Amino acid sequence: MANYILENEILKVTIRSQGAELISIMKKETATEYLWCADKKYWEWTSPILFPLVGGLRDKQYTYEGKTYPMMQHGFARDYEHEETEQSETQIWFAFSDTEETQKIYPFAFKLEIGYVLEGNNIQVKWRVTNTDNKTLYFSIGAHPAFMCPLNGNGVQTDYYLGFETDKDELQYKLIDLSCNLIADKEYPLPLENGLYQLTKDRFDLDALVIEEKQTGKMWLAGPDKKPYVTVTFDTPLFGIWSPAKKDAPFVCIEPWYGRSDGCEFYGSWEERKYGNQLEPKEVFERGYLITINE
Numbered sequence: 001m002a003n004y005i006l007e008n009e010i011l012k013v014t015i016r017s018q019g020a021e022l023i024s025i026m027k028k029e030t031a032t033e034y035l036w037c038a039d040k041k042y043w044e045w046t047s048p049i050l051f052p053l054v055g056g057l058r059d060k061q062y063t064y065e066g067k068t069y070p071m072m073q074h075g076f077a078r079d080y081e082h083e084e085t086e087q088s089e090t091q092i093w094f095a096f097s098d099t100e101e102t103q104k105i106y107p108f109a110f111k112l113e114i115g116y117v118l119e120g121n122n123i124q125v126k127w128r129v130t131n132t133d134n135k136t137l138y139f140s141i142g143a144h145p146a147f148m149c150p151l152n153g154n155g156v157q158t159d160y161y162l163g164f165e166t167d168k169d170e171l172q173y174k175l176i177d178l179s180c181n182l183i184a185d186k187e188y189p190l191p192l193e194n195g196l197y198q199l200t201k202d203r204f205d206l207d208a209l210v211i212e213e214k215q216t217g218k219m220w221l222a223g224p225d226k227k228p229y230v231t232v233t234f235d236t237p238l239f240g241i242w243s244p245a246k247k248d249a250p251f252v253c254i255e256p257w258y259g260r261s262d263g264c265e266f267y268g269s270w271e272e273r274k275y276g277n278q279l280e281p282k283e284v285f286e287r288g289y290l291i292t293i294n295e
Helices: 100-105
Strands: 004-007 012-016 021-027 061-064 066-069 081-085 090-097 110-119 122-131 137-138 147-150 163-166 170-173 186-190 196-198 209-212 218-222 228-234 240-242 252-257 278-279 286-291
Touching: 004 090, 004 110, 012 110, 021 122, 021 286, 066 100, 122 137, 122 186, 122 278, 137 147, 218 252, 228 252
Parallel strands: none
Antiparallel strands: 004 012, 012 021, 061 066, 081 090, 090 110, 110 122, 122 286, 137 278, 147 252, 163 196, 163 218, 170 186, 209 240, 218 228, 228 286, 240 252
């Protein structure tokens, strides 16, 4: 495993080859770290790629063409070494393809490429999935970046805010049914005041908030002064917000998703999963999201 650095006059960004995972975003002027440090006491990751599964499956398995395959939460791409294929001072690309081992749990040929582009105070995260098989490729892909909250030890988390680009006074979210670890159908309101929701101590005690139907395409974390310090911009059909339940963890994840856990009432096959994506042979899926470190 190796670490790679992108750097400009504002930011220093570090990516590790395992999972092509973004592990540090530091503002150079103040030496402020914006990403979680992967302390296993709370959560052992920083910003893992979720592929070919986002979330979980009933009994941690799925069926495809009549055969059952095991698959752990969030897939397997984060666990493997990714090959660095291109790098400059402000851009880097990694690639990971199917192996004999992955074929045992995911019977598809694919090429997954992950890119990072540093421009000013922005980090573009780019995903490219290519179907290298001779059949339809079914997959999900998503992000899971964990941002410090509180930032730089300033205050406590309940002084901080979730911010959303919307003119609505509430968003609707779903929760994970902890009895089966799948998504329940019931929706709950997340009340907003001028697009802001102040965090509470028990906000994530019932796990992630799952916000569907493209209710917004921009979300941020704001400090006690209500000013954004990190913003995530995306065009995904849904996203999640998460921090470990009942741990008082000093971070919040903002997670753009093309896919999600199955619903409690879903008993279908891999091809039939809600929010799933598919590619025909040689087709390419290109998406991504943007992280902005606010001035």
